[in-house]
Amino acid sequence: MIDRAEIVRQLVGWFDAYARDLPWRHGDPWAVMVSEFMLQQTPVARVLPVWAAWVERWPTPALLAAEPTGEAVLAWGRLGYPRRALWLHASATAIAERQDGQVPDTVDELRALPGVGDYTAAAIACFAFGAHVPVLDTNVRRVLTRLEVAQAAPPAHLTNAERARAQEFTDAAAELAPRWAAAVMEFGALVCLARRPDCASCPVADTCAWRIAGYPASPRTAPAQRWHGSDRQCRGILLDIIRTNPDGVPVEMLFDAWHSLPQAKACLVGLMADGLVHRSGDRVTL
Numbered sequence: 001m002i003d004r005a006e007i008v009r010q011l012v013g014w015f016d017a018y019a020r021d022l023p024w025r026h027g028d029p030w031a032v033m034v035s036e037f038m039l040q041q042t043p044v045a046r047v048l049p050v051w052a053a054w055v056e057r058w059p060t061p062a063l064l065a066a067e068p069t070g071e072a073v074l075a076w077g078r079l080g081y082p083r084r085a086l087w088l089h090a091s092a093t094a095i096a097e098r099q100d101g102q103v104p105d106t107v108d109e110l111r112a113l114p115g116v117g118d119y120t121a122a123a124i125a126c127f128a129f130g131a132h133v134p135v136l137d138t139n140v141r142r143v144l145t146r147l148e149v150a151q152a153a154p155p156a157h158l159t160n161a162e163r164a165r166a167q168e169f170t171d172a173a174a175e176l177a178p179r180w181a182a183a184v185m186e187f188g189a190l191v192c193l194a195r196r197p198d199c200a201s202c203p204v205a206d207t208c209a210w211r212i213a214g215y216p217a218s219p220r221t222a223p224a225q226r227w228h229g230s231d232r233q234c235r236g237i238l239l240d241i242i243r244t245n246p247d248g249v250p251v252e253m254l255f256d257a258w259h260s261l262p263q264a265k266a267c268l269v270g271l272m273a274d275g276l277v278h279r280s281g282d283r284v285t286l
């Protein structure tokens, strides 16, 4: 029988000794919220400078809400998935209008904000307010799967069994629950890596079911979607051109920037439909 409370103690001890000193860990709830939006699909190293500039310029949700959405998209820079900038702006507006400017502290209230899903709501509630809730990102899911299920990677989609397992760890953590959430996430990001876990430095190696079983391979999963030539790449290139030309860009210039005219047209329509850019005559602006 796995001793979850002991695993919690070990990994929280590891966290206290080896965790990165990330600035949002000392920030207020808004700073934590901004970091969680940015970190959803972007690595820490790329988020750090953009996050710092963002919270310096907009230290409260109300200050961001008072600016046009184009400023948020511009400040988002090249973090990717720029719809997150619009969602963060929309969340800031909702907080300013409905929450008296204060980031809400419950999962349900957070979940009601634009662009805030189950993961982000749990992460903000836990990391900003110390809520005792599981926070299940890819890294956490991988660590818990290896520890208890003896598989290299979790299923493609989050399952109820994973949710139940994560809740049991949170319950076992008791008063350590918020630190446990941060610890297991950090451990997955730094030690229990997807491709090359550093089991030699792992404080819970003795109880890891995957290691004990001899590291069985996971069933093959579908290959990652190709990026080169994709709509994502095309949208990113168009948005970069628009972002670096604050007075607007002729549409023809955008269409010339991509090898496929139909794809460039479709991507521009998509960017407009998402509210990321605006067209007036033959010019496009943020």
Ligand code: SF4
Binding pocket: 143, 146, 147, 191, 192, 193, 197, 198, 199, 202, 203, 204, 205, 206, 208, 209, 210, 211
């Ligand atoms: S023993 Fe290796 S695979 Fe298992 S939890 Fe530790 S680092 Fe991860």
